[in-house]
Amino acid sequence: MLFTSSKVCKLSAKSEFIVNAKAGNILARKCMTCGELHLATVYFCKKCGKKEFEDSIIEGKGKIVTYTIMTIPPAGFEEFVPYAWVVMELDGVTGIKISGFLPHIAKPEDLLIGTRAKIVGFDERGIILVKQ
Amino acid sequence: MEQVSNFFVESVCVLGAGSTKYGKLDDSISDIAIQASVDAIESAGIEPKEIKAGYISNVFGVADKQVHLGPVVMSNLGISERPSLSIESACGSGSVSFREAFANVAAGFYDAVLVTGVEKVTHTGTEWTTTYFSYCSDFFYEGQNGASFPGLFASMARAYLNEFNATEEDLASVAVKNHDNGLHNPKAHLRKKITIDDVMNSAVVASPLKLYDCCPFSDGASSLIVCNENFAKDHSKDYIKVIGSGRGGSPAALQGREHLTTIPSTKIAAADAYKMAGITSKDVDFAEVHDCFTVAEVVDTEDLGFFEKGKGAEAARQGETKLNGSISINPSGGLKSKGHPIGATGVGQIVEVFDQLTGKAGERTVTNAKIGLTQNFGATGASCAVHIFQSV
Secondary structure (H helix, E strand, O other): OOOOOOOOOOOOOHHHHHHHHHOOEEEEEEEOOOOOEEEOOOOOOOOOOOOOEEEEEEEOEEEEEEEEEEOOOOOOOHHHOOEEEEEEEEOOOOOOEEEEEEOOOOOHHHOOOOOEEEEEEEEOOEEEEEEO | OOOOOOOOOOOEEEEEEEEOOOEOOOOOHHHHHHHHHHHHHHHHOOOHHHOOOEEEEOOOHHHHOOOOHHHHHHHHOOOOOOOEEEEOEOEOHHHHHHHHHHHHHHOOOOOEEEEEEEEOOHHHHHHHHHHHHHOOOOOOOOHHHOOOHHHHHHHHHHHHHHHOOOOHHHHHHHHHHHHHHHOOOOOOOOOOOOOHHHHHHOOEEEEOEEHHHEOOEOEEEEEEEEEEHHHHHHHOOOOEEEEEEEEEEOOOOHHHOOOOOOOHHHHHHHHHHHHHHOOOHHHOOEEEOOOOEHHHHHHHHHHOOOOOOOOHHHHHHOOOOOOOOOOEEOOOOHHHHHOEOOOOHHHHHHHHHHHHHOOOOHHHOOOOOOEEEEEEEEOOOOEEEEEEEEEO
């Protein structure tokens, strides 16, 4: 089965977030009051509570801070096993991390913590990453 | 009338407790919920008509064709006129349900209420249970990207092993200890002694977590009668007092957290519960914690203040958390051995505390225990509730 996003909420930034991820970038929102950065799907600033943001497009490159290698997957991911699900810290920004799908990883030696990676797309597997 | 805080008019007690066996059950979700409820009513020595409201927790009722479980349970207890609330908070549903019961009794709305948690998922098979559970994550960022719950906790485990002086064998020691405890629990799902080697040699589910690092998918139901102290005194000597209740939240997705080796909601909930109880972690004799995966128990014991950050794995390795060790953790066998019917788990933890503090825990009794704590979270700890209980 395919996982699809709800398109009911016209205010959602998810479709815009996906367009940016497909181009290898992360769409973030910078609070115009305090400067705190958030992923674009947030509606209010977690630091000061204000809702005025400006878009900030961040290059989808960084280093892996943790990951797992999935061998028993949820439905829809059977044909991709084994793969890594990773959490990545983005270069040059503090306060936001992203997570994503990194294909063709079979053993821990293939992906040490600290490995550099980048976003190369977004499809039914969410954000797609590869090692840099 | 004793006041437990400035805001409460009633002191709250647990008067009765019951559970089905946890495991693969044949009966329907409503049947097992009702069986556990009847057990709790009989344990409390009350009549169903004395129950003024019901709090029923469940997550995946849709998988067994029954949601809105509250009225179904109440109707089958002969009290269809009583109000009920059906509650979902992922794996933390049971403790949230208990908290609602606590708050309502404390505020004086009701003198006695029923809290029942239930889950029925094993008939859907491993792949679909894994998939349903992934809906409890922040799906846009986690489940949609192929993360399962073992995968999310495996990511926490890798971060923990990388940051602290801990090994996969240390995590395995948590599973071995909980299986040892579960051997003495007739209602436990997995009653089987295991060794460190068994854990290390079991199939990898999501590295570094192996099958025996993971709790099982379970069916089951647990139930409590929660009441004010006058009601408890009128009915039974066997009751325990609720002395602390706290809840907290964390960023829903792991990526939103500053540290990946701690669960913020646990710390917030524990701080509130300790404050209400007027105690510290040192005063707790035993705890039922949320060990959905071995690494979770290690992190929980640190977040609850039993061990310093980064020392929980070492404490497990050295046996400090064994039954009647320096602090007994999961004398019931925990989610790992007792099982994890997710809507019931938080209620089941309190059933264990009731049994321990009223002398019904048999061979798994924590010696001279007076104060027990429960910690139950939803998803990767996006929500958490901590409760503290005292014997009378």
